[in-house]
Amino acid sequence: MQKLWFLEEVDLYKILCPTKVKAFEKDHFKWYRKGDFIYFQNERAEKVFLVSRGRVKIVRYNEEGDEIVHAILQKGEIFGEMALMGASQRDDIAIAGSDQTALCAMNVDQMYQLMRDNQRFELTILKVIGLKLKKLERRLDQLFFKDAKTRLIELIHDFYESYGLVQEQQILIKHHCTQQDIADLIGTRRETVSTLLKEMKGADLLDYQNKQLTIFKPEYFGIRTT
DNA sequence: GCATTAAAGACGC
DNA sequence: GCGTCTTTAATGC
Numbered sequence: 001m002q003k004l005w006f007l008e009e010v011d012l013y014k015i016l017c018p019t020k021v022k023a024f025e026k027d028h029f030k031w032y033r034k035g036d037f038i039y040f041q042n043e044r045a046e047k048v049f050l051v052s053r054g055r056v057k058i059v060r061y062n063e064e065g066d067e068i069v070h071a072i073l074q075k076g077e078i079f080g081e082m083a084l085m086g087a088s089q090r091d092d093i094a095i096a097g098s099d100q101t102a103l104c105a106m107n108v109d110q111m112y113q114l115m116r117d118n119q120r121f122e123l124t125i126l127k128v129i130g131l132k133l134k135k136l137e138r139r140l141d142q143l144f145f146k147d148a149k150t151r152l153i154e155l156i157h158d159f160y161e162s163y164g165l166v167q168e169q170q171i172l173i174k175h176h177c178t179q180q181d182i183a184d185l186i187g188t189r190r191e192t193v194s195t196l197l198k199e200m201k202g203a204d205l206l207d208y209q210n211k212q213l214t215i216f217k218p219e220y221f222g223i224r225t226t
Numbered sequence: 227g228c229a230t231t232a233a234a235g236a237c238g239c
Numbered sequence: 240g241c242g243t244c245t246t247t248a249a250t251g252c
Contacts, residue, residue: 147227178244189229194246210244 028104032096038080038103043090045083047105051075054101055176060092068143069184070136072097074176081129083108131161143187151186152196156206156213157221164215166225171215178211 029052032038038049038056049056051073058070058079070092073079079094106114115122135158142151156173165172179197183190200206205221207214218225 149227180244190245191230191247192228194244195228198246 028106030103030105032101032103034096034099034101036096036101038094038096039090041090041093045080045087045090046108047080048078048083048108048111049080049094050078050104050106052102052104054099055097056101056103057095057097058092059095068140068187069181071132072177072181072185078125078128081125081132084111084125085129135161139185148186148188148192149196151188152182152193153221155182155186156215157223159213160215160218160221160223164223169216171218171223171225173213173215174211175213176211 032054039045041060053075056073056077056079058073060068060070062068071079080090082091111125115125139151139155139158142154146154159173159175160171163173163175165174177185178190179193180190183193186193197206197208201208205215205217207216215221215223
């Protein structure tokens with residue numbers, strides 16, 4: 001019973017972005033178009049962002065100059081949170097992933113204030129940070145010594161933790177990613193993602209359409225639903 | 227086992 | 240119609 005925990009337990013969107021308050025909106029909202037940089041590497045890290053609308057890609061470049069996609073975030077998810085942990089500089093790059101991407105930016109000081117005032121909020125933020133780090137670390141490890149299929153299976157597991165909805169006999173995952181996005185996240189080609197998904201569909205492990213997955217065999221993806 | 231290349235169908239604006 | 244997304248197949252490492 002851990003689906004959408006970050007939205008269910010404490011609605012970040014409500015806490016951070018009370019759209020009813022006009023002044024707040026004017027001060028904190030910012031709009032971006034596809035490809036716009038939200039922040040660069042080595043830029044001063046003084047804000048935490050919440051995705052209010054659209055999508056955001058978090059990327060980094062390795063020594064060879066390859067782009068590594070760390071995360072693709074959607075509404076309700078936060079990023080840039082390392083600023084809260086004392087990071088003075090960004091160590092990654094945030095790019096708007098779609099037109100009409102709206103972000104809510106909070107100064108670190110304001111975040112601390114909110115965290116002091118609302119303990120549930122503080123706990124949620126800490127949980128988000130911990131989980132994101134763990135997932136990222138695991139995924140980067142995988143890139144080296146696991147094959148594409150295993151990486152896809154484990155990404156689906158992560159998708160489940162973030163976006164999964166447990167239904168009677170199956171699990172529904174609305175993951176907002178295209179096959180290209182998935183390929184970027186697991187470091188493979190989109191054709192490979194297509195082939196692998198089709199293969200799993202043929203084995204009755206799952207079904208997929210657009211940006212949605214239906215899992216028929218949760219065990220296969222390491223998902224326990226008891 | 228997977229990347230690369232290519233070609234073509236599906237779908238939304 | 241045009242760009243984006245997906246599928247499928249051939250070829251090579």
